[in-house]
Amino acid sequence: MGRLFGTDGTRGIAVTELTCELAMNIGRAAALVLTKQKKHKRNARILIGKDTRVSSDILEAALIAGITSVGADVELLGVVPTPAVAYLVGCYNADAGVMISASHNSVEYNGIKLFASTGFKLPDDVENEIEALVLDTPDKITLVDGKNVGRIRTMYGAVSEYNEHIESTVRGRFHGIMAAIDCANGSASATAQALFYKLGTDILCINSNPDGFNINDNCGSTHIENLAAFVKDRGCDVGFAFDGDADRCLAVDEKGNVVDGDKLIAILSRYLKETGRLKNNTAVVTVMSNLGFHKYMEKNKINTVCTKVGDRYVLEEMLSGGYNIGGEQSGHIIFLDHATTGDGQLTAVQIMQLLAETKKPLSQLVSEIEDYPQTLVNVRITEDKKGRWDKNEAVTEVIERAKQALGEDGRILVRESGTEPLVRVMIEGTVKADVDKWTNEIAGIIERELSK
Numbered sequence: 001m002g003r004l005f006g007t008d009g010t011r012g013i014a015v016t017e018l019t020c021e022l023a024m025n026i027g028r029a030a031a032l033v034l035t036k037q038k039k040h041k042r043n044a045r046i047l048i049g050k051d052t053r054v055s056s057d058i059l060e061a062a063l064i065a066g067i068t069s070v071g072a073d074v075e076l077l078g079v080v081p082t083p084a085v086a087y088l089v090g091c092y093n094a095d096a097g098v099m100i101s102a103s104h105n106s107v108e109y110n111g112i113k114l115f116a117s118t119g120f121k122l123p124d125d126v127e128n129e130i131e132a133l134v135l136d137t138p139d140k141i142t143l144v145d146g147k148n149v150g151r152i153r154t155m156y157g158a159v160s161e162y163n164e165h166i167e168s169t170v171r172g173r174f175h176g177i178m179a180a181i182d183c184a185n186g187s188a189s190a191t192a193q194a195l196f197y198k199l200g201t202d203i204l205c206i207n208s209n210p211d212g213f214n215i216n217d218n219c220g221s222t223h224i225e226n227l228a229a230f231v232k233d234r235g236c237d238v239g240f241a242f243d244g245d246a247d248r249c250l251a252v253d254e255k256g257n258v259v260d261g262d263k264l265i266a267i268l269s270r271y272l273k274e275t276g277r278l279k280n281n282t283a284v285v286t287v288m289s290n291l292g293f294h295k296y297m298e299k300n301k302i303n304t305v306c307t308k309v310g311d312r313y314v315l316e317e318m319l320s321g322g323y324n325i326g327g328e329q330s331g332h333i334i335f336l337d338h339a340t341t342g343d344g345q346l347t348a349v350q351i352m353q354l355l356a357e358t359k360k361p362l363s364q365l366v367s368e369i370e371d372y373p374q375t376l377v378n379v380r381i382t383e384d385k386k387g388r389w390d391k392n393e394a395v396t397e398v399i400e401r402a403k404q405a406l407g408e409d410g411r412i413l414v415r416e417s418g419t420e421p422l423v424r425v426m427i428e429g430t431v432k433a434d435v436d437k438w439t440n441e442i443a444g445i446i447e448r449e450l451s452k
Contacts, residue, residue: 004134005127007310007418011102011111014055018110020062022134027066027098028141029133030114033126034096035072043150047092049077049085049158050100051187051245054212055110059100063112068150069143077158079210081187081246083343084162086119090340091161101187101245104222105420107213119340121312163195166346169338170353173200177355180236180252181348182227183208184220186244188345195345201352206230216243221250221331221344224258232256238355238362242344248331249344251351253362261331262293263366264347268333269325270300271354277324277337278302284317284326286310287413291428292370299368310418311342373432377443379423385450389416389423398445402427402438410435414442423450 004010010026012018035044046067050056064074072095077088082099089097097115105111114122114130122130133141179201183189189208196203206227207219216222221241231239231252239252251259265283272278282303285293289306297304305321307313311332318326318336327333332342339346355362381389389395395414402412410429417424423446427439 004131007312008103009099009111009113009121011105011109011419013108014053014059014110018059018112020058023059023062023112024066024069025134025138025141026112026130027063028070028143029130030096030098031067031070031072032133032141033130034114034116044072044095045075045092046072047075047077047085047089047094047097047155048100049080049082049088049097051102052079052185052189052210052212052215053102053107053110053244056100059110059112063098063100064152068152070141071144071148071150073150074152076152076154078154079187079190080158080162081191081343081345082113083247083339083341083346084158084187084191085113086115086121086341087162087165087339088155088158089115089117090119091165092155099245103245103247103419104216104220104243107215107217111419115340120315121341159191159194163191163198165338166195166343166349167198169335169346170199170349172353172356174352174356175200176202177238177352178202178204178234178236179348179352180204180206180227180231180234180239181208182206182220182224182230182239182241183246184216184222184242184244185210185214186216186220186242186246188242188246191246192242192345195349199349199352204230204234204236220244221248224250224252228252228256228258238351240344240348240351243331246344247342248328249333249347250331251348251362253366255363257363259362259366261327261329261333262289263369264331264351265325265327265333266293266296266369267354267365268350269297269302272325273300273302279324280322282321282323284314284321284323286314286328288329288426290329290374291372291411296369309415315341372428372430373435374426374428375432375435375439376424376426377439378417379425379443379446379451381421381423381446381450382452383421386416386421389414389446389450392449394445394449395442398442402442405438406434412438412442
Protein backbone atom coordinates (compact mmCIF):
# COMPACT_ATOMS: atom_id res chain seq x y z
CA MET A 1 0.00 0.00 0.00
CA GLY A 2 2.99 2.33 0.30
CA ARG A 3 2.60 5.21 2.75
CA LEU A 4 -0.20 4.44 5.21
CA PHE A 5 -2.02 7.76 5.19
CA GLY A 6 -3.24 9.55 2.07
CA THR A 7 -5.29 12.76 2.01
CA ASP A 8 -8.10 11.05 3.92
CA GLY A 9 -6.77 8.29 6.14
CA THR A 10 -5.64 4.79 5.22
CA ARG A 11 -7.38 3.15 2.28
CA GLY A 12 -7.02 0.02 0.17
CA ILE A 13 -8.67 -3.18 -0.93
CA ALA A 14 -10.02 -4.74 2.25
CA VAL A 15 -8.26 -7.83 3.66
CA THR A 16 -5.62 -8.11 0.92
CA GLU A 17 -4.21 -4.55 1.09
CA LEU A 18 -5.82 -3.11 4.19
CA THR A 19 -5.32 -6.35 6.11
CA CYS A 20 -6.69 -7.27 9.50
CA GLU A 21 -3.13 -7.36 10.82
CA LEU A 22 -2.49 -3.85 9.54
CA ALA A 23 -5.76 -2.59 11.03
CA MET A 24 -4.84 -4.13 14.39
CA ASN A 25 -1.41 -2.50 14.34
CA ILE A 26 -2.87 0.87 13.34
CA GLY A 27 -5.27 0.51 16.26
CA ARG A 28 -2.40 -0.16 18.65
CA ALA A 29 -0.22 2.66 17.36
CA ALA A 30 -3.07 5.17 17.16
CA ALA A 31 -4.18 4.37 20.70
CA LEU A 32 -0.68 4.95 22.03
CA VAL A 33 -0.09 8.17 20.10
CA LEU A 34 -3.52 9.73 20.43
CA THR A 35 -3.97 9.05 24.13
CA LYS A 36 -0.67 10.40 25.40
CA GLN A 37 -2.60 13.30 26.89
CA LYS A 38 -5.70 11.36 27.84
CA LYS A 39 -8.49 13.31 29.49
CA HIS A 40 -8.98 11.07 32.51
CA LYS A 41 -7.01 9.00 35.01
CA ARG A 42 -8.93 5.92 33.92
CA ASN A 43 -8.28 4.10 30.64
CA ALA A 44 -8.27 6.17 27.47
CA ARG A 45 -11.52 5.91 25.49
CA ILE A 46 -11.62 5.58 21.70
CA LEU A 47 -14.82 5.63 19.64
CA ILE A 48 -15.24 3.43 16.55
CA GLY A 49 -17.83 4.00 13.83
CA LYS A 50 -18.23 2.20 10.51
CA ASP A 51 -20.05 2.26 7.19
CA THR A 52 -22.11 -0.60 5.75
CA ARG A 53 -19.44 -2.53 3.82
CA VAL A 54 -19.26 -6.25 4.47
CA SER A 55 -15.59 -5.85 5.42
CA SER A 56 -16.24 -3.16 8.04
CA ASP A 57 -17.11 -5.72 10.71
CA ILE A 58 -13.86 -7.65 10.50
CA LEU A 59 -11.77 -4.48 10.36
CA GLU A 60 -13.70 -3.24 13.40
CA ALA A 61 -12.83 -6.47 15.20
CA ALA A 62 -9.15 -6.03 14.30
CA LEU A 63 -9.13 -2.43 15.50
CA ILE A 64 -10.82 -3.45 18.75
CA ALA A 65 -8.15 -6.08 19.32
CA GLY A 66 -5.37 -3.60 18.64
CA ILE A 67 -6.75 -0.76 20.76
CA THR A 68 -7.69 -2.87 23.77
CA SER A 69 -4.41 -4.80 23.68
CA VAL A 70 -2.54 -1.62 24.65
CA GLY A 71 -4.96 -0.83 27.46
CA ALA A 72 -7.42 1.61 25.90
CA ASP A 73 -11.20 1.19 26.03
CA VAL A 74 -13.35 1.03 22.91
CA GLU A 75 -16.85 2.48 22.54
CA LEU A 76 -18.72 1.20 19.49
CA LEU A 77 -20.98 3.60 17.61
CA GLY A 78 -22.16 1.10 14.99
CA VAL A 79 -23.08 2.30 11.49
CA VAL A 80 -22.83 6.10 11.49
CA PRO A 81 -21.65 8.83 9.11
CA THR A 82 -18.02 9.89 9.36
CA PRO A 83 -18.97 13.36 10.69
CA ALA A 84 -20.92 11.64 13.47
CA VAL A 85 -17.68 10.14 14.77
CA ALA A 86 -16.03 13.57 14.66
CA TYR A 87 -18.92 15.16 16.56
CA LEU A 88 -19.38 12.37 19.11
CA VAL A 89 -15.71 12.35 20.12
CA GLY A 90 -16.35 15.75 21.68
CA CYS A 91 -19.90 14.97 22.78
CA TYR A 92 -18.75 11.88 24.70
CA ASN A 93 -15.52 13.52 25.90
CA ALA A 94 -13.50 10.70 24.33
CA ASP A 95 -9.78 10.70 23.65
CA ALA A 96 -9.93 9.79 19.95
CA GLY A 97 -12.21 8.47 17.22
CA VAL A 98 -11.90 5.98 14.37
CA MET A 99 -14.13 5.67 11.29
CA ILE A 100 -14.00 2.55 9.14
CA SER A 101 -14.95 3.59 5.62
CA ALA A 102 -13.66 4.00 2.08
CA SER A 103 -16.09 6.86 1.51
CA HIS A 104 -17.23 6.98 -2.15
CA ASN A 105 -15.16 3.96 -3.25
CA SER A 106 -16.72 0.66 -4.30
CA VAL A 107 -17.32 -2.18 -1.86
CA GLU A 108 -14.01 -4.02 -2.28
CA TYR A 109 -12.21 -1.03 -0.72
CA ASN A 110 -12.22 0.04 2.89
CA GLY A 111 -10.37 2.58 4.96
CA ILE A 112 -9.52 3.89 8.42
CA LYS A 113 -9.94 7.56 9.32
CA LEU A 114 -8.62 8.86 12.63
CA PHE A 115 -9.84 11.79 14.71
CA ALA A 116 -8.17 13.54 17.62
CA SER A 117 -9.99 14.34 20.87
CA THR A 118 -10.89 17.71 19.34
CA GLY A 119 -12.94 16.03 16.61
CA PHE A 120 -10.53 17.18 13.90
CA LYS A 121 -8.69 14.86 11.52
CA LEU A 122 -5.06 14.33 12.36
CA PRO A 123 -2.29 16.67 11.18
CA ASP A 124 0.55 15.22 9.13
CA ASP A 125 3.03 15.08 12.01
CA VAL A 126 0.70 12.95 14.16
CA GLU A 127 -0.09 10.62 11.24
CA ASN A 128 3.64 10.31 10.61
CA GLU A 129 4.21 9.33 14.25
CA ILE A 130 1.55 6.61 14.02
CA GLU A 131 2.93 5.42 10.71
CA ALA A 132 6.47 5.21 12.09
CA LEU A 133 5.29 3.01 14.95
CA VAL A 134 3.49 0.66 12.56
CA LEU A 135 6.11 0.43 9.82
CA ASP A 136 9.46 1.31 11.37
CA THR A 137 9.49 0.63 15.11
CA PRO A 138 6.74 -1.88 15.96
CA ASP A 139 8.96 -3.14 18.78
CA LYS A 140 8.17 0.09 20.64
CA ILE A 141 4.52 -0.94 20.94
CA THR A 142 4.08 -2.39 24.40
CA LEU A 143 1.12 -4.66 25.05
CA VAL A 144 -0.58 -4.85 28.41
CA ASP A 145 -1.16 -8.11 30.27
CA GLY A 146 -4.45 -9.92 30.45
CA LYS A 147 -5.77 -8.12 33.53
CA ASN A 148 -5.17 -4.66 32.06
CA VAL A 149 -6.69 -4.95 28.60
CA GLY A 150 -9.25 -2.37 27.56
CA ARG A 151 -12.98 -2.87 27.76
CA ILE A 152 -15.58 -2.74 24.97
CA ARG A 153 -18.89 -0.91 25.23
CA THR A 154 -21.68 -0.31 22.71
CA MET A 155 -23.10 3.24 22.54
CA TYR A 156 -26.72 2.64 21.57
CA GLY A 157 -27.76 6.31 21.46
CA ALA A 158 -25.07 7.52 19.05
CA VAL A 159 -27.27 7.95 15.97
CA SER A 160 -29.93 9.91 17.86
CA GLU A 161 -27.43 12.23 19.53
CA TYR A 162 -25.79 13.00 16.20
CA ASN A 163 -29.16 13.67 14.55
CA GLU A 164 -30.15 16.01 17.40
CA HIS A 165 -26.99 17.99 16.78
CA ILE A 166 -27.81 18.41 13.08
CA GLU A 167 -31.37 19.48 13.97
CA SER A 168 -30.00 22.12 16.34
CA THR A 169 -28.21 23.94 13.50
CA VAL A 170 -31.43 25.11 11.79
CA ARG A 171 -34.48 27.11 12.80
CA GLY A 172 -38.03 25.88 12.42
CA ARG A 173 -39.31 23.00 10.32
CA PHE A 174 -39.52 22.34 6.60
CA HIS A 175 -43.19 21.52 6.13
CA GLY A 176 -44.39 21.48 2.54
CA ILE A 177 -41.01 20.67 0.99
CA MET A 178 -40.68 17.26 -0.66
CA ALA A 179 -37.12 15.99 -0.71
CA ALA A 180 -35.64 12.87 -2.26
CA ILE A 181 -32.66 11.44 -0.38
CA ASP A 182 -30.15 9.01 -1.92
CA CYS A 183 -28.35 7.30 0.96
CA ALA A 184 -25.93 5.39 -1.31
CA ASN A 185 -26.77 2.25 0.69
CA GLY A 186 -24.24 3.60 3.14
CA SER A 187 -24.02 5.32 6.51
CA ALA A 188 -26.86 7.76 5.85
CA SER A 189 -29.20 4.76 5.72
CA ALA A 190 -28.94 4.72 9.54
CA THR A 191 -29.68 8.43 10.03
CA ALA A 192 -31.31 10.30 7.13
CA GLN A 193 -34.90 9.16 7.34
CA ALA A 194 -35.27 9.92 11.04
CA LEU A 195 -33.44 13.25 10.68
CA PHE A 196 -35.53 14.64 7.84
CA TYR A 197 -38.76 13.26 9.27
CA LYS A 198 -38.19 15.16 12.54
CA LEU A 199 -37.51 18.32 10.53
CA GLY A 200 -40.96 18.08 8.96
CA THR A 201 -39.80 17.24 5.46
CA ASP A 202 -41.86 15.07 3.12
CA ILE A 203 -39.11 12.59 2.41
CA LEU A 204 -38.59 9.89 -0.18
CA CYS A 205 -35.52 7.78 0.58
CA ILE A 206 -33.84 5.69 -2.09
CA ASN A 207 -30.87 3.34 -1.85
CA SER A 208 -31.32 3.05 1.90
CA ASN A 209 -31.29 -0.76 2.22
CA PRO A 210 -27.64 -1.77 2.61
CA ASP A 211 -26.79 -5.44 2.32
CA GLY A 212 -23.02 -5.18 2.83
CA PHE A 213 -22.29 -5.24 -0.89
CA ASN A 214 -24.37 -2.48 -2.51
CA ILE A 215 -22.73 0.61 -1.00
CA ASN A 216 -22.11 3.22 -3.75
CA ASP A 217 -23.28 0.65 -6.31
CA ASN A 218 -24.86 2.73 -9.08
CA CYS A 219 -26.19 5.12 -6.46
CA GLY A 220 -25.27 8.05 -4.24
CA SER A 221 -23.22 11.12 -5.11
CA THR A 222 -21.01 9.23 -7.58
CA HIS A 223 -24.07 8.23 -9.64
CA ILE A 224 -26.29 11.23 -9.09
CA GLU A 225 -27.96 10.88 -12.49
CA ASN A 226 -30.27 8.29 -10.91
CA LEU A 227 -31.41 10.73 -8.23
CA ALA A 228 -31.90 13.43 -10.89
CA ALA A 229 -34.28 11.18 -12.80
CA PHE A 230 -36.11 10.22 -9.60
CA VAL A 231 -36.62 13.86 -8.52
CA LYS A 232 -38.02 14.79 -11.90
CA ASP A 233 -40.25 11.71 -12.12
CA ARG A 234 -41.71 12.12 -8.61
CA GLY A 235 -42.09 15.90 -8.75
CA CYS A 236 -39.83 16.54 -5.74
CA ASP A 237 -38.73 20.03 -4.75
CA VAL A 238 -35.12 19.00 -4.19
CA GLY A 239 -32.88 15.94 -3.99
CA PHE A 240 -29.75 15.20 -2.00
CA ALA A 241 -27.19 12.49 -2.71
CA PHE A 242 -24.67 11.33 -0.13
CA ASP A 243 -21.64 9.11 -0.51
CA GLY A 244 -20.92 5.92 1.41
CA ASP A 245 -19.98 7.58 4.69
CA ALA A 246 -22.19 10.67 4.20
CA ASP A 247 -19.47 13.26 4.54
CA ARG A 248 -20.30 14.74 1.15
CA CYS A 249 -23.50 15.98 -0.45
CA LEU A 250 -24.55 16.90 -3.96
CA ALA A 251 -28.00 18.24 -4.78
CA VAL A 252 -30.56 18.09 -7.57
CA ASP A 253 -32.97 20.95 -8.25
CA GLU A 254 -36.68 20.51 -8.95
CA LYS A 255 -35.98 20.31 -12.69
CA GLY A 256 -33.57 17.41 -12.31
CA ASN A 257 -30.41 19.48 -12.78
CA VAL A 258 -27.36 18.53 -10.71
CA VAL A 259 -26.10 21.19 -8.28
CA ASP A 260 -22.48 20.52 -7.34
CA GLY A 261 -20.44 21.56 -4.33
CA ASP A 262 -19.30 24.81 -5.96
CA LYS A 263 -22.86 26.02 -6.37
CA LEU A 264 -23.93 24.90 -2.92
CA ILE A 265 -21.01 26.74 -1.33
CA ALA A 266 -21.77 29.82 -3.44
CA ILE A 267 -25.44 30.17 -2.47
CA LEU A 268 -24.81 29.25 1.16
CA SER A 269 -21.97 31.80 1.39
CA ARG A 270 -24.27 34.48 0.00
CA TYR A 271 -26.97 33.46 2.49
CA LEU A 272 -24.50 33.63 5.38
CA LYS A 273 -23.36 37.05 4.22
CA GLU A 274 -26.93 38.36 3.94
CA THR A 275 -27.68 37.14 7.47
CA GLY A 276 -24.46 38.60 8.91
CA ARG A 277 -22.82 35.23 9.61
CA LEU A 278 -20.10 34.93 6.94
CA LYS A 279 -16.87 35.26 8.88
CA ASN A 280 -14.29 37.54 7.28
CA ASN A 281 -16.55 37.67 4.20
CA THR A 282 -14.69 34.67 2.79
CA ALA A 283 -15.28 31.13 1.53
CA VAL A 284 -12.49 28.59 1.10
CA VAL A 285 -12.44 26.27 -1.93
CA THR A 286 -9.90 24.23 -3.88
CA VAL A 287 -8.20 24.81 -7.20
CA MET A 288 -10.85 22.56 -8.79
CA SER A 289 -13.61 25.14 -8.35
CA ASN A 290 -15.18 26.33 -11.59
CA LEU A 291 -14.52 29.80 -13.00
CA GLY A 292 -18.26 30.38 -12.84
CA PHE A 293 -18.10 30.02 -9.06
CA HIS A 294 -15.42 32.69 -8.81
CA LYS A 295 -17.34 35.06 -11.10
CA TYR A 296 -20.45 34.67 -8.91
CA MET A 297 -18.48 35.32 -5.72
CA GLU A 298 -16.88 38.41 -7.23
CA LYS A 299 -20.31 39.70 -8.29
CA ASN A 300 -21.58 39.26 -4.74
CA LYS A 301 -18.42 40.84 -3.27
CA ILE A 302 -17.42 37.69 -1.38
CA ASN A 303 -13.74 36.80 -1.09
CA THR A 304 -12.43 33.34 -1.95
CA VAL A 305 -9.28 31.53 -0.89
CA CYS A 306 -8.08 28.51 -2.92
CA THR A 307 -6.17 25.52 -1.56
CA LYS A 308 -4.84 22.23 -2.86
CA VAL A 309 -7.40 19.51 -3.50
CA GLY A 310 -8.48 17.77 -0.32
CA ASP A 311 -10.84 18.78 2.44
CA ARG A 312 -8.01 18.63 4.97
CA TYR A 313 -6.32 21.54 3.18
CA VAL A 314 -9.59 23.46 3.08
CA LEU A 315 -9.98 22.93 6.81
CA GLU A 316 -6.41 24.03 7.55
CA GLU A 317 -7.02 27.29 5.67
CA MET A 318 -10.35 27.83 7.41
CA LEU A 319 -8.76 27.41 10.82
CA SER A 320 -5.79 29.64 10.07
CA GLY A 321 -7.87 32.38 8.46
CA GLY A 322 -10.85 32.35 10.78
CA TYR A 323 -13.37 31.37 8.08
CA ASN A 324 -16.56 29.39 8.66
CA ILE A 325 -17.50 27.88 5.29
CA GLY A 326 -15.43 25.99 2.75
CA GLY A 327 -15.35 22.86 0.70
CA GLU A 328 -14.93 21.09 -2.58
CA GLN A 329 -16.75 20.76 -5.87
CA SER A 330 -17.25 17.08 -5.01
CA GLY A 331 -19.58 18.00 -2.14
CA HIS A 332 -17.33 17.97 0.92
CA ILE A 333 -18.57 21.13 2.63
CA ILE A 334 -17.41 22.24 6.07
CA PHE A 335 -19.48 24.49 8.31
CA LEU A 336 -16.95 25.28 11.00
CA ASP A 337 -19.57 26.84 13.27
CA HIS A 338 -21.21 23.42 13.57
CA ALA A 339 -18.74 20.71 12.57
CA THR A 340 -15.05 19.83 12.39
CA THR A 341 -15.25 17.99 9.07
CA GLY A 342 -17.36 17.79 5.92
CA ASP A 343 -20.93 16.68 6.64
CA GLY A 344 -23.39 15.75 3.88
CA GLN A 345 -26.52 15.81 6.02
CA LEU A 346 -25.55 19.10 7.64
CA THR A 347 -25.16 20.56 4.14
CA ALA A 348 -28.57 19.23 3.13
CA VAL A 349 -30.39 20.77 6.09
CA GLN A 350 -28.68 24.13 5.51
CA ILE A 351 -29.96 24.08 1.92
CA MET A 352 -33.42 23.09 3.19
CA GLN A 353 -33.42 26.08 5.51
CA LEU A 354 -32.43 28.34 2.62
CA LEU A 355 -35.29 26.99 0.50
CA ALA A 356 -37.76 27.40 3.35
CA GLU A 357 -36.74 30.97 4.21
CA THR A 358 -36.40 32.34 0.68
CA LYS A 359 -39.39 30.39 -0.68
CA LYS A 360 -37.44 30.13 -3.92
CA PRO A 361 -36.76 26.92 -5.86
CA LEU A 362 -33.18 25.69 -5.95
CA SER A 363 -33.01 26.25 -9.71
CA GLN A 364 -33.63 29.96 -9.16
CA LEU A 365 -31.10 30.24 -6.35
CA VAL A 366 -28.30 28.87 -8.56
CA SER A 367 -29.43 30.46 -11.84
CA GLU A 368 -26.84 33.27 -11.64
CA ILE A 369 -23.92 30.85 -11.42
CA GLU A 370 -22.55 30.18 -14.88
CA ASP A 371 -20.93 26.83 -15.67
CA TYR A 372 -17.73 27.20 -17.65
CA PRO A 373 -16.90 24.11 -19.74
CA GLN A 374 -14.86 21.81 -17.53
CA THR A 375 -13.79 18.26 -18.28
CA LEU A 376 -12.30 15.82 -15.79
CA VAL A 377 -10.78 12.48 -16.77
CA ASN A 378 -9.37 9.98 -14.28
CA VAL A 379 -6.54 7.80 -15.57
CA ARG A 380 -5.71 4.65 -13.62
CA ILE A 381 -1.97 4.07 -13.33
CA THR A 382 0.10 1.19 -11.99
CA GLU A 383 1.33 1.31 -8.40
CA ASP A 384 4.97 1.51 -9.47
CA LYS A 385 4.28 4.65 -11.54
CA LYS A 386 2.76 6.65 -8.66
CA GLY A 387 4.45 9.99 -8.08
CA ARG A 388 6.04 10.04 -11.56
CA TRP A 389 3.56 11.70 -13.92
CA ASP A 390 5.23 15.12 -13.66
CA LYS A 391 8.64 13.62 -14.39
CA ASN A 392 7.59 11.95 -17.62
CA GLU A 393 8.77 13.98 -20.62
CA ALA A 394 5.91 12.98 -22.92
CA VAL A 395 3.33 14.00 -20.30
CA THR A 396 4.91 17.34 -19.45
CA GLU A 397 5.36 18.17 -23.15
CA VAL A 398 1.69 17.68 -24.03
CA ILE A 399 0.60 19.69 -21.00
CA GLU A 400 2.79 22.57 -22.14
CA ARG A 401 1.33 22.43 -25.64
CA ALA A 402 -2.17 22.50 -24.19
CA LYS A 403 -1.36 25.53 -22.05
CA GLN A 404 -0.07 27.44 -25.06
CA ALA A 405 -3.12 26.50 -27.14
CA LEU A 406 -5.68 27.48 -24.49
CA GLY A 407 -3.89 30.65 -23.42
CA GLU A 408 -5.33 32.88 -20.72
CA ASP A 409 -8.85 31.61 -21.37
CA GLY A 410 -8.01 28.12 -20.14
CA ARG A 411 -6.93 26.39 -16.97
CA ILE A 412 -5.19 23.01 -16.69
CA LEU A 413 -4.93 21.00 -13.49
CA VAL A 414 -3.19 17.63 -13.44
CA ARG A 415 -2.81 15.93 -10.08
CA GLU A 416 -2.44 12.50 -8.54
CA SER A 417 -5.20 11.21 -6.27
CA GLY A 418 -4.35 10.99 -2.61
CA THR A 419 -6.53 7.91 -2.08
CA GLU A 420 -6.35 5.86 -5.30
CA PRO A 421 -3.79 5.02 -8.05
CA LEU A 422 -5.24 7.65 -10.36
CA VAL A 423 -4.02 10.76 -12.15
CA ARG A 424 -6.81 13.30 -12.54
CA VAL A 425 -6.77 15.60 -15.57
CA MET A 426 -9.04 18.65 -15.39
CA ILE A 427 -9.22 21.35 -18.04
CA GLU A 428 -11.49 24.39 -18.04
CA GLY A 429 -12.03 27.00 -20.71
CA THR A 430 -14.50 28.92 -22.80
CA VAL A 431 -14.82 26.50 -25.75
CA LYS A 432 -15.96 22.99 -24.83
CA ALA A 433 -14.53 21.35 -27.94
CA ASP A 434 -11.05 22.64 -27.08
CA VAL A 435 -11.43 21.61 -23.44
CA ASP A 436 -12.46 18.08 -24.40
CA LYS A 437 -9.74 17.76 -27.04
CA TRP A 438 -6.86 18.63 -24.75
CA THR A 439 -8.22 16.74 -21.74
CA ASN A 440 -8.47 13.54 -23.75
CA GLU A 441 -5.07 14.05 -25.37
CA ILE A 442 -3.31 14.54 -22.04
CA ALA A 443 -5.19 11.63 -20.46
CA GLY A 444 -4.32 9.39 -23.41
CA ILE A 445 -0.61 10.05 -23.07
CA ILE A 446 -0.69 9.51 -19.30
CA GLU A 447 -2.45 6.19 -19.87
CA ARG A 448 0.12 5.19 -22.51
CA GLU A 449 3.08 6.12 -20.37
CA LEU A 450 1.98 5.19 -16.84
CA SER A 451 -0.66 2.47 -16.96
CA LYS A 452 1.48 -0.43 -18.10
